[in-house]
């Protein structure tokens with residue numbers, strides 16, 4: 316349901332309050348007077364403690380997440396990796412327990428034997444298969460790799476493939492953009508992504524792009540941040556992003572960033588929410604990869620033909636380089652550094668939102684949707700993922716950090732949302748194992 320202007324104004328007032336608390340500035344202060352008196356600090360150790368507890372045991376209130384236990388494992392392992400905590404180095408026994416738990420989420424027989432369910436005894440699902448795979452990539456050991464039966468996973472993905480190009484999320488389940496992304500990302504991480512799996516995916520996603528520019532879950536659905544990320548990343552993985560209207564997509568994305576709050580909302584007329592720091596913010600580096608892919612193709616093809624570049628032109632005039640005069644807001648408290656490239660979103664303002672509004676008020680661990688609500692592992696994972704995007708991809712791939720240098724989190728691969736150095740090490744590992752098998 317859309318939010319009223321009053322509800323949006325209430326959240327903006329809450330965000331202003333957070334910025335004033337940290338920066339000791341009056342509400343009506345002119346932007347030029349803003350002086351930081353307290354650098355924003357990422358409560359790294361507290362977040363590590365919170366995520367480690369999430370891996371070991373969850374309180375009774377989490378029973379509603381029983382079908383998402385593989386997701387909880389991903390949120391915690393990925394969050395820890397973003398914070399620089401190498402699970403298999405720091406706590407080998409816990410890393411092995413996590414892998415054993417994930418293995419128990421695979422069915423022992425029947426369709427989808429290679430996939431992972433949300434918990435032991437549950438049917439395999441593409442989304443939880445993606446989550447389990449990313450958690451194993453993040454642990455990154457030989458025993459983690461051996462938990463993946465690549466041939467069986469391929470059989471599961473092929474069984475979920477629909478003739479229209481999309482993927483069914485589980486046997487008898489719905490066909491949506493989430494399924495397309497989960498299938499192709501899993502296939503990529505298993506090094507089994509081929510033309511058969513990619514066929515028709517981008518055409519299906521293009522049918523889900525709405526008149527607003529964002530992407531819905533299914534054809535004629537409302538544009539939504541999570542589906543937009545999944546759809547865009549799926550088209551990149553399928554090596555066919557040109558079917559999307561990319562300028563329209565970028566315009567929609569840029570307008571999702573709250574001008575006061577600095578974070579993103581998930582849909583038009585909705586409240587800013589910490590998890591969209593990744594779902595929307597993460598789209599910008601993926602969009603850049605898509606346009607680079609198309610530009611390279613244009614250059615290659617222009618050697619032989621006259622090729623129109625109109626579909627890949629990004630109109631940067633649509634993105635305001637300076638914040639509008641709206642008083643104290645994230646973009647005035649955390650202004651972009653001048654003359655350092657041209658980002659499509661206010662990366663420093665996004666960092667300010669995550670650090671000041673999404674961390675708990677008292678330095679405790681875990682991050683949250685917005686001020687006034689509780690922390691959880693999902694928002695901790697995606698706030699930290701968004702922080703990584705804002706730090707590493709906000710300004711032409713140079714690291715730009717709000718607060719002390721100790722705030723830097725690990726760089727992610729934005730398409731897969733796993734830590735980049737872990738992704739590279741994993742791909743080298745499976746390529747080496749593949750070579751060994753071929754020999």
Ligand SMILES: [Zn+2]
Nearest residue numbers: 588589590684
């Ligand atoms: Zn959220």
